[in-house]
Amino acid sequence: GIQVEQSPPDLILQEGANSTLRCNFSDSVNNLQWFHQNPWGQLINLFYIPSGTKQNGRLSATTVATERYSLLYISSSQTTDSGVYFCAVTNAGKSTFGDGTTLTVKP
Amino acid sequence: DAGVIQSPRHEVTEMGQEVTLRCKPISGHNSLFWYRQTMMRGLELLIYFNNNVPIDDSGMPEDRFSAKMPNASFSTLKIQPSEPRDSAVYFCASSPENTEAFFGQGTRLTVV
Helix, strand or coil: CCCEEEECCEEEEECCCCEEEEEEECCCCCEEEEEEECCCCCEEEEEECCCEEEEECCEEEEEEHHHCEEEEEECCCCHHHCEEEEEEEEECCEEEECCCEEEEEEC | CCCCEEECCEEEECCCCCEEEEEECCCCCCEEEEEEEECCCEEEEEEEEECCEEEECCCCCCCCEEEEEEECCEEEEEECCCCHHHCEEEEEEEECCCCCCEECCCEEEEEC
16 A cells, blocks of 8 residues: 655754654555644644645645655744644545654744 | 534443444535544554445454444444454544545544
8 A cells, every 4th residue: 555654753843943844655646635633632634735835824735746745834833833743645545644743842 | 514523522341342433424525434543553544435335444454343324424433342452542534525534523442
């Protein structure tokens, strides 16, 4: 099956810093989503981005499908950004999640 | 829409008992997914339905697990008999035409 690798696995930032999270995948995909899992376990949709670039406030994402990677940018990080960020890809109808990046933003 | 609704939120049961998890997808979504999240294995797709028909159940770990979708607004995931290693958070998600998926709040299952 398709392999999804996220990096870095862990990231510690000072409030106000910027960061880039990466998602590499091993095969062509139909869909790609970024999620934030908050400390209460909820999976919150950030972006549905099979290709191209999108922005939503301090967050933006870019997927280069031909090169099989996606990037999530977080600018001016806040403590509420802490949690685990997952990339999930869909290939032939089947979804695969990466192992996530655990982000800790310190005040 | 209230989003994907799962019940119960928490379930504690004894080994050997039957467990039934329930999911109501977002109205109008025709794809439904069941996932399991554990520390060891992360988020795994167990089974997904399209238009109430199971399409891929290759992620279902054992015959003890079964899932049904009797209509477009309801699905169940059943474990019978349950074992301690089934302890996990089980998520249900739905999407329109297998595009952007939206997740429920999950059911935290503990089998003692």
